[in-house]
Amino acid sequence: MQKKRVTLADVARLAGLSPTAASMILTGRHDTRLSAEAHAKVHAAATSLGYRPNVAARALRTDRSRSIAFISDYVATTRFASGLIRGALAAAEEAKHVMLLLETGGEPARELQAVEAALDRQVDGLIFAAMRAREVFVPPLSGNVPVVMLNGTSARFPAAVLPDEYEGGRTAVRLLAETGITDSIVLLGHNPADEKGLFRSQSIARRLAGIRDAMAAHGLGFDAELSCWNWEPNHGYDLTKGLLRKRRPKAILCLNDRLAFGAYQALGEAGLTIPGDVSLVSFDNDELASYLRPGLTTISLPHEAMGRRAVQMLLEGQPGQEELITMPTVLRGSLIAPTQPDAVQKLSSTV
């Protein structure tokens, strides 16, 4: 445990060269004309002293800090957050950057504070993450830091990473179609008539569009469409319970796994088996989905991949494009065996 940190000057002194030379060599500039011998001496000195550059000093001089800020409305209220954060963190680590985590609760005042705190620390880029995809308020930024939106959009910043919900919606329907079921299909979570004027996030809108387009394309229709504001297990339970009093569905397309969980409970109480009596497909690949019996087949939200991609975009120059990440299919036991088994093989994936 040494008294003081070792500085570049110490390294230079030990190498018998100037700090200038040491700096150039250690930062790996190749436009320099320093001798191979000088390189060797400096590197030797640096490792022998255990030199670590002082990031504050470097940031002061260069205005970059090898750090990025991940500014999120909620960090852990939803399990989605974790995946985004994890992916971002991994990509940051690979790029030898460090990640500041900031939470705003979606409150403009805290958003502003978060941005300022980040900017004060000379971050090299900002990620604005939204836990439920939406148009995000981004406070005005002084300077010109690159910004990437994650799971949300902003008019001012076109660079965004989003799940490919439209394709995901289509895939869910295709899985259903491939079981050979053609009637008594129920949509759990949305009914356009009931939800006139209700705001659903852009992601969900796309998910629904994919579903409806694919249903039409396969010549299928819903026997019933049940809506509720929050997609929580108890709503899935109540809606399914109500449904079962009148009808006996063959398949339920659930708009998320939590609704599906509720449906499982109601079906179980009614003595119906999955997938024998009723098949289910769902969305998100919530942790829940793997716990259920049988496992729930679901179109997963690729949070980790999204987080990774956002950081990569941020760090590889001026980002400007919206990018869609495909939602992988996770096949488990909640769908009856397809009529054409090989059709499903193609899109199979692991847990």
Next chain:
Amino acid sequence: MQKKRVTLADVARLAGLSPTAASMILTGRHDTRLSAEAHAKVHAAATSLGYRPNVAARALRTDRSRSIAFISDYVATTRFASGLIRGALAAAEEAKHVMLLLETGGEPARELQAVEAALDRQVDGLIFAAMRAREVFVPPLSGNVPVVMLNGTSARFPAAVLPDEYEGGRTAVRLLAETGITDSIVLLGHNPADEKGLFRSQSIARRLAGIRDAMAAHGLGFDAELSCWNWEPNHGYDLTKGLLRKRRPKAILCLNDRLAFGAYQALGEAGLTIPGDVSLVSFDNDELASYLRPGLTTISLPHEAMGRRAVQMLLEGQPGQEELITMPTVLRGSLIAPTQPDAVQKLSSTV
């Protein structure tokens, strides 16, 4: 959007004073002899220019950066992480600090890198968080940054924040005892005979100690003790299924909510009702617990409170003590109504 950042010198110039004066006034030192008029002028100048101190410059000079590092083995593999992070983040924000998040996967090489990355950035403190409580390897630290262990321990760093598992274990048993059930109680998740020599984390050891002490204190004994290595839903399911072939328990004490979830599934399939036929108590207050029907009564892991406390300890001077955070009881519907209803009122809590 101004071309350059406003510096302290700009503020001083506008106020007609020296940077020294401006610095002293803005950092709020009271040992100074600057006039009230000077204070007013500097503050006015600072706000009118929108001055924000350059953290890098300040860190360079003072060796503190108003930032802390949260170094965790896993950030989101487990839902526990989120709570710890959230709590820590909230406390950091209150203290006007910023939080670096680093993940090590428990690999020494990455731990070392994480520590170095943090120290390079002059963090004011380090939190080492473990997702499953354990003795944590902490790489040697140069300098003397304060360190707090979170949900884990380290011989070298006595300051630690842990859940009060012993009391939690006792509480779970007390809840059970208060239902009036005196026999046919099963422990799900641990059997000392089967687990000789198996490593269980210190937390779990304390939880078990609390349970066993309280059982003895209430004059109760377990009818069966079932063990499994991983406490996942499918194990809970399998063990309970096996159990039901031989016995018919009145109560199951589950060592975590995931085991309890599996037990719910097995009990449901066997046509037994909760809590009518079988009562359950569990630990952790996993998200799951609130989804189950009936809701699962559980002794919760106070992750958010732990995260908060860790940051507070870190920031309020030299931390040295181990601190236990009580595990709140969450009463839901999985226990039959107690014989002495008022006894439970006292420890009731909300979801």
Next chain:
DNA sequence: ATCCCCTGCTAAAACCATTTAGCAATTGCC
């Protein structure tokens, strides 16, 4: 009138790395 203290402020150093401008010595060219 001298000395001392107090008030209110400032000059300049320090923190540590990067970068611009440029110096001294050698080589290349005719």
Next chain:
DNA sequence: GGCAATTGCTAAATGGTTTTAGCAGGGGAT
């Protein structure tokens, strides 16, 4: 041999803040 270009390196400025040391001027005590 004379001149330019190249090679291999360094001095010094720079970034923005904090902090140490100290200055100028006024007042009080003696």
